[in-house]
Amino acid sequence: MLRAPLVIEYPFNRTTGPVIGAFLTALRDQRVLGIRGADGRVVCPPTEYDPQTGAPLTEMVEVGTVGEVVSWSWVEHVRDGQPLDHPHALALIRLDGADTAMMHVIDAPNAEAVSTGARVAIRWRDEREGQITDIACFDLLDNRSGE
Secondary structure (H helix, E strand, O other), X not given: OOOOOOOOOOOOXXXXXHHHHHHHHHHHOOOEEEEXXXXXXXXXXXXXXXXXXXXXXOXXXXXXXEEEEEEEEEEOOOOOOOOOOOXXXXXXXXXXXXXXXXXXXXXXXXXXXOOOOOEEEEEEOOOOOOOHHHXXXXXXXXXXXXX
């Protein structure tokens, strides 16, 4: 039998650049950065170009680590590779100081505990490396001890 194995590779490294690099570095330091758009809105996670005009953006702005649930869906049946290994909410979360929302997971006890408008806070990983996964998940503020 003849065989001709074919391996397709794209052997290159991509740098994160000044905007995404700053965002990831801030995550490592338990801070979150957005970027100010041409119209003054703060986009978080930051983009290199204004979503409305396409103009390059450079003014990084620190936003909060607490925010509000804008929209959400309950994940009852967890698949391999998802951020949490038990049922959780997948949500759009607008951090305080930002005008746009980011998608992440909320570690909630059940779907009834989650609601649009609920306040959530970042749960950081113990060991951070400058990656989006430095945010382990979000916790509902009402369910966090001491808050």
